Amino acid sequence: MSILGEPLTTASARALRRRIGLLTEAPGLWDRLTVTQNLLVYARLHRLPSPSDAVARALDAFDMRSRADELTAQLSKGLRQRVALARSLLHEPDVVLLDEPTGGLDPESARDVRTLVNGMRGSRRAVLLSTHNLDEAERVADRVAVLRTRLVAAGTPRELRARLFGTRVRVVLTGDAAAFCEPLRASGIADVRASGSVLSVGLDGRTTTPVLVRRLVEAGASVESVVPEEASLEEVYLGLLRAGAGSS
């Protein structure tokens, strides 16, 4: 295993720790110390050239200046997580590991933390976020890795969907959709499901959306709308685990 091109060994671990920021599931703050004191210890442990300046920058970046002298025990869960996030970025690491960053937070605090995580985009660092919250993964992750003891699959959410479910579209018609299943199958589009006035159609390399719409119009259908049909990441996740269990 290597991190940032550096093989991960006991000898290289210390140097690598300087380049990695870790946000643990629990904020892990010292309750009897103030926000500033908490951050200052870490700035010194990372041997930053000017620890006080680094802490001041972090307080500003995370909008914590007004809370700097408060004991961390007095902060809300969301604010504690914010301080922990500031701590993990104090030394401007190349890689940031976030372990369940919104675990146990109320929706408002969770959104706040997600905004901060999204704010790391463009900061030229890799952000690795571990979560069981698939909605969160969908919102913040560019690429997703599904793990079950070992790596099951990795890719963008779109790639994972396509791998498992292919590409589907949802076509809304003006009348009963079931009447158009047979004409489509007869024209070579086999993966067709109807429900009320909606058709769910699986596309492949030969069948594109314009081709599908043309076939429907030729069959006499009146098309209201065509939208991509996306499985949720949760469906993708469960599907990948089932597929993994089936193959193992």
Next chain:
Amino acid sequence: MTAVAALLAKELADLRRNPGVFLPGLLVGALAAFLPFFVAVIVPVATGERLADSSDFQVAIEVYRTRPALGGLGAEGAVQAWIFQQFLIVLVLAPVTGSMAVAAYSVVGEKQARTLEPLLATPITTLELLAAKVLGAAIPAVALTLACFAVAAGGAAVLAEPGVWRVFLLGESLATVFLIGPLASLAALQLAVCASSRAVDARSAQQLGALVVLPIAGLLVAALVGAVTLTATVIAWIALGLLAANALLMRIGIALFARESILTRWR
């Protein structure tokens, strides 16, 4: 500022906000400072019997009356000086036992509070981490010992026979307080920190750390019954033994501290 100093500053700041943790050490230290006064000053006054009249103390009288550094003590003063000097070992050990709770809690407490994981993700080495933890408990313990020593010496100057206070300034007394005391503190607290690294609760770590007190308590008993006299040579050997024990305990501590397991498996 080194990593040890950074973490030590945190430990001391943390303890300053939680002074109650030193209350047991303070009580035991005060008791240890009071104990020789009770034996050497209060009991003879209360019973009306001079210690110098007891045949048990004749050797002590001979030795302590003739020591030039004590400025020619009387018989009763010589016995008091002997008692004060023997009880210095208790004075040294008492605050250590009080600080044991701090040391025992140091690592396992951080595990339980989930503050250890982010700490271990920094470049701090295991040696630096353990050194800061041990010093964080030892510095207040040694400070408490010195305070109790000053109180005992001051009390002897006021309450004991004239000139008895000089026994506190003898080379072996100073070596006991300033050399054996800190070294014994370090050894005891290192043992507690070692135990704390592997324990799942602070209590079991504390019990193990307290074991180091046993040989030193044995030394006190040996000194009181006259089996051992704390001469400069004996003190030097004890100090060397403690130094070796400290070096060994630090190595054991580092070996026992399963850093990666704490990060990945401890819950």
